[in-house]
Amino acid sequence: MTDTHDELLDDVALYALGTLAAADAQRVRDHLQTCDTCRAEYEALVPVVAALGTSQEASADASSGSVVASPLIKARIMREVRKKKHVSSNGHRRHLVWPAYAVAAACFALATASVLYNIALNDRLHQAEIRLAHQSVVNERDDSMLSDLANVKAQRVSVPGGEVVRSNGHLYLAMHDMPAAPDGKVYQAWTLPKGAKKMVPSATFVPDNRGVALVPVSNDAVNTVAVAVSIEPPGGSKQPTSAPVFVAHLE
């Protein structure tokens, strides 16, 4: 390449716009690694290019004469998402079915000295399957979640009805004795990031009929200083609308 730097800056603009063919794009990417001037130019232009997209934003109402997205798209997406996430058992409350070995591993991690609890646990392991009724677990994540929960190095903080588990950078609620949420309500987890003044919303969930729920609440455990749970309307809230059921401080 014998470009003068001005020509490189032109190419940076083309790269931001996304009109470079693969070989040219790679050359610009390499250059951006080493040149602050071009990097600053690139970072200034990327949001401009993104705003170009906004110019085409479809209208919310058909009367305006512009394109309107069919509501069927959303129906298809959400059906797909909810189908993947749950194995439905009764059509209304959706359940995720876990094989007994998986529950064994998970329950093993709930270190508790209670003899009564252990008897109950053994009883459970004889069952072919246990249904977890919370909304926050998905099949492909089961394995890593279970190994996180079973990790002997995991940090555990007791809370009423269960514990908060911090393991491999992830944060979970492992509840084994949680009362059902009031009718028409769900539980919602909240996290407090380091330095933040307000709680950040995390997953909503409901425990199964035994009071069991395993809920991933954050993938940034290192920077989370507290976890709380409150009772919220279905779908959750942006800010807690009720006093917390509990707050666990992690240090």
Added chain:
Amino acid sequence: MDLDAEHLMMRVRARDANALETLYDAHHRLVYGVAMRMLGEVSAAEDVTQGVFLKVWSSPELFRGGNFPAWIVRMTRNRCLDALRSRNAHPQTELPETLPEDTAIEDVAFANLDARAVRSALQALPAEQREPIELGFFGGITHEEIARKSNVPLGTIKTRIRMGLKKLRTALEGAVSA
């Protein structure tokens, strides 16, 4: 910071389908509008819209924070380029490369501008700058192709695109502070 989108994406990472639904409600018009402009066909635009939101659901970790609309527009454009590539009747015409989806776009300056504000900023550009920018972004063709189609030397097209984007940035900054 687009805190709403960041919070919602955190909930998506925690497998909260309702959070995805909220994101869809807020941003599907952007995704669909870009796809319609690029592909010009309802069923293709619907497929892209569905593909984008299912990708948000299946790979939420690709979003590294920052400008959520910018990220989702990039995902949309990349999928439209793929669709154009697969329908490309002239494979010797090279299409532009798709852009990375796993890098944060930090600057959120224009994330909340509406379509009308952006359109009027675009209209304020001279046509010789606006047209190659729109053709490059929505047409899914390289600047070489643009130069060829418009019979303008390559170097001139490049400079017009860059100058136009810089001018557009200034206009958008004006729209934000207005």
